[in-house]
Amino acid sequence: MRPHVRRLTAVELYIAFQVVLLAGALAGAVLTSRALDWHPIWVVIVLGAVAACAEGFPVRVAHIRLVSSFSVLVLAMVMLGPAPAAAIGLLATLADGLRRRRWRTSLAWFEDAATYATFPLVGGLLARALIGHGLHQSLGLRPSTQDVALTVGAVYAVAILLNFALVALLYRVTERRGLLYQTRNVLLPMLPSEAAAGVLTALIAVAYAELRNGGAVLVGLVVVLAVFTALVRALARSEERADQLAARSNQLAQLQVGVLGTLFETLAMRDPATARHSATVARLARALAAELSLSERDQELAATAGLLHDIGKFALPDRILSAGELSDEDLAVVRRHSQDGARLVGRLDGYGEVAEVILYHHERIDGTGYPAGLIGREIPLLARIIAVCETYDTLTARDSYRSPVTPVEAFGELRRVAGRQLDADLIDRLTVMVQRDPAAFAVDAVTGSEAELEFARLARAMAQP
Numbered sequence: 001m002r003p004h005v006r007r008l009t010a011v012e013l014y015i016a017f018q019v020v021l022l023a024g025a026l027a028g029a030v031l032t033s034r035a036l037d038w039h040p041i042w043v044v045i046v047l048g049a050v051a052a053c054a055e056g057f058p059v060r061v062a063h064i065r066l067v068s069s070f071s072v073l074v075l076a077m078v079m080l081g082p083a084p085a086a087a088i089g090l091l092a093t094l095a096d097g098l099r100r101r102r103w104r105t106s107l108a109w110f111e112d113a114a115t116y117a118t119f120p121l122v123g124g125l126l127a128r129a130l131i132g133h134g135l136h137q138s139l140g141l142r143p144s145t146q147d148v149a150l151t152v153g154a155v156y157a158v159a160i161l162l163n164f165a166l167v168a169l170l171y172r173v174t175e176r177r178g179l180l181y182q183t184r185n186v187l188l189p190m191l192p193s194e195a196a197a198g199v200l201t202a203l204i205a206v207a208y209a210e211l212r213n214g215g216a217v218l219v220g221l222v223v224v225l226a227v228f229t230a231l232v233r234a235l236a237r238s239e240e241r242a243d244q245l246a247a248r249s250n251q252l253a254q255l256q257v258g259v260l261g262t263l264f265e266t267l268a269m270r271d272p273a274t275a276r277h278s279a280t281v282a283r284l285a286r287a288l289a290a291e292l293s294l295s296e297r298d299q300e301l302a303a304t305a306g307l308l309h310d311i312g313k314f315a316l317p318d319r320i321l322s323a324g325e326l327s328d329e330d331l332a333v334v335r336r337h338s339q340d341g342a343r344l345v346g347r348l349d350g351y352g353e354v355a356e357v358i359l360y361h362h363e364r365i366d367g368t369g370y371p372a373g374l375i376g377r378e379i380p381l382l383a384r385i386i387a388v389c390e391t392y393d394t395l396t397a398r399d400s401y402r403s404p405v406t407p408v409e410a411f412g413e414l415r416r417v418a419g420r421q422l423d424a425d426l427i428d429r430l431t432v433m434v435q436r437d438p439a440a441f442a443v444d445a446v447t448g449s450e451a452e453l454e455f456a457r458l459a460r461a462m463a464q465p
Contacts, residue, residue, distance in 0.1 A: 010173050011173060011174065014169070014170070014173045014174075015110060018110035018111055018113075018114040019110055019114075021114040021118055021166075022110060022113050022114040022117055022118075024118075025086060025114065025117035025118045025121050026086075026117060028082070028086075028121050028125075029082060029083040029086040029087065029117070029121055030083070032081070032082045032083055032121075032124075032125065032128075033081075033082075033083035034081065034083070037080050037081035037082075037083055037084050038080070038083075038084055043079060043080065044076075044080060044084055044088070047072055047075060047076045047079070047080070047084075047088055048087075048088045048091050050069075050072050051069040051072040051073060051076075051088050051089075051091065051092040051095075052069075052091055052092055052094075052095035053095075054069035054072060054092070069092045070159070070160075070163070070194075070197070071197050071198075071200070071201045072088070072092075073085055073088060073089055073092070073116075073119075073120050073123075073159070074123065074152065074155055074156050074159060074198075074201050075201060075204060075205060075208075076088045076089075076120065076124070077120055077123040077124040077126075077127050077155050077159070078127045078131070078148075078151060078152055078155055078205050079205065079208060080124070081124050081127070081128060082120070082121045082122075082123075082124025082125045082127075082128065083121075083124070084124075085120035085121065085123065085124040086117045086118075086120045086121040086124070088120065089116035089117055089119075089120040090113060090116060090117050092116060093112045093113050093116040093117075096112065097112065111166070111167075111170050114166070115163060115166040115167065118162070118166065119158075119159045119162040119163045119166070120159070122158065122159070122162055123155045123158055123159040123162075126154060126155050126158055127151055127155050130147070130150075130151045130154065130155075131147065131148075131151055145206050145209075145210065148202070148205050148206050148209050149202045149205075149206055151205075152198070152201055152202040152205045153198060153202060156194075156198040156201060156202075157198075160194055164182075164186070164187050168182045168183075168186070168187075271313065273397075274310050274313055276397075277310070277390070277393055277394070277397065278306065278307050278308070278309065278310055278311075279307060280393045280397070281306040281307070281309060281386060281389045281390045281393055282302075282303045282304070282306035282307035283303070283306075283441075284306070284389035284392065284393065284430070284441065285302040285303055285305065285306035285382075285385050285386055285389045286299050286300070286302055286303035286306070287433060287440075287441070288302070288385050288388070288389060288426065288429060288430055288433060289301075289302040289303075289382070289385060291429050291430075291432075291433045292385075292426075292429060294381075298382065301353055301354060301357070301382055302357075302382050302385055302386070304351075304354050305354045305357035305358055305361070305382055305383075305386055306386055306389060306390075308341065308345055308354060308358060309338075309341065309357070309358050309361050309386050309390065310337065310341065311341040311344060311345060311358070312336070312337030312338055312339065312340035312341025312342070312344065312358070313334075313337045313341075314340075314344075315336075315337070315340050316333065316334065316337060317333075335362070335370050335371070338358060338359055338360070338361060338362050338370070338371060339359060339371050341355075341358045341359075342355040342356070342358045342359035343355075345358055353382075356380060356383070357380060357382045357383045357386060359371065359372075359383075360372065360374060360379055360380055360383040361383045361386040361387050361390070362387070363378075363379045363383065363387070364420065364421045364422075365379070365384075365419060365420060365421060365422060365423060366419075366420045366421070369421075384422070384423040384426055385426060387421075387422055387423075388414070388422050388423060388426045388427055388430055389430070391414065391421075391422060392410055392414060392430060392434075395409075395410040395413055395414075396410050407434060407435075407438070411427075411431045411434075414427045414430075414431075415427060
């Protein structure tokens with residue numbers, strides 16, 4: 001028998017990767033270190049101190065912790081070189097670890113240390129390749145302002161992307177956040193503030209190279225950190241307000257679902273036949289919209305409008321709902337149900353298109369319908385779909401106000417009024433659809449409980465902000 005070998009988990013593999021990455025970064029720093037990189041020593045001390053202090057003022061954006069020490073590290077990469085930059089990065093990590101006691105979590109410790117040793121090393125090597133040496137060693141060669149600015153820009157961009165990639169990998173392993181999601185919700189929102197910080201960082205580097213004034217470095221660093229922190233904090237507050245608005249919108253959406261659900265349930269208790277009819281029309285309307293190859297959104301609109309097309313009957317008196325025959329005065333009251341329903345549904349956010357379908361579902365192709373007397377294709381397509389589906393159900397259902405007929409007889413009646421009351425093309429498509437699968441569209445196939453479940457699903461979808 002072959003011995004059982006335990007496979008390493010994703011987290012264990014990630015920790016091993018971080019350990020190797022950290023060891024490689026340390027080895028790279030030692031091999032690339034030059035004595036002149038550490039002079040003047042006061043620049044190393046100032047940059048290290050500011051980086052360590054900056055770790056005490058983090059900002060969180062989309063659950064990602066951002067610190068303004070990044071600009072300091074970029075200056076170290078360009079001013080000094082890869083080894084000092086990596087050392088300052090590790091110093092900042094150590095300061096943050098002591099403050100937050102990160103050493104208690106091996107994964108977090110190795111991730112921070114490996115990241116803050118790697119991207120400063122890579123950025124420092126890139127700066128060395130572009131300029132040839134640290135800025136303090138280039139005073140005799142006087143690199144142009146353009147060269148310095150372009151070098152800082154390139155180093156800043158590479159460092160940002162590498163830092164993001166390493167952090168995103170951590171969240172991909174530990175929290176299974178997709179890289180595309182993190183790019184869209186973390187990297188892209190912070191690019192404007194990082195671009196501004198990058199410009200300020202370039203100005204500091206140019207001033208250091210041109211003015212040879214060490215005091216300007218410290219002052220410039222304070223300015224960069226202050227501006228960066230202000231920009232990122234503003235971004236964080238903006239995202240927080242956006243999250244709060246989204247939460248309130250979702251609460252409003254749920255409230256709307258509750259209001260419509262209550263109305264539908266009340267109507268179902270007053271008139272179960274109307275509730276069953278509405279659910280059946282919703283099912284037929286969605287299927288017919290799919291038969292016409294309409295978009296998924298239009299199919300949902302058709303279903304929702306079908307479910308709510310008679311919601312205006314909530315306002316009808318009980319004597320009309322239960323009456324066998326209606327007087328002309330009662331018929332006039334009944335005809336208002338499309339307007340009442342459209343007005344009721346139209347007051348809810350996200351239901352404007354549904355309200356339009358409800359308003360016009362009793363229009364006729366020949367212009368003799370109500371409430372607006374629209375003709376032909378002036379009537380919205382979804383309203384014409386609802387009209388055909390509800391007429392078919394009224395003809396075939398056992399709980400309608402008239403004696404039911406068979407589907408074949410119903411299709412004959414629909415064709416008789418085609419082109420005058422109903423859309424002839426839609427009648428043909430409905431006929432083909434039902435005859436192709438009669439069992440799926442059997443008479444009275446939808447129960448009251450199924451109607452309520454169908455309504456809840458459709459309403460939640462339509463009520464989303």
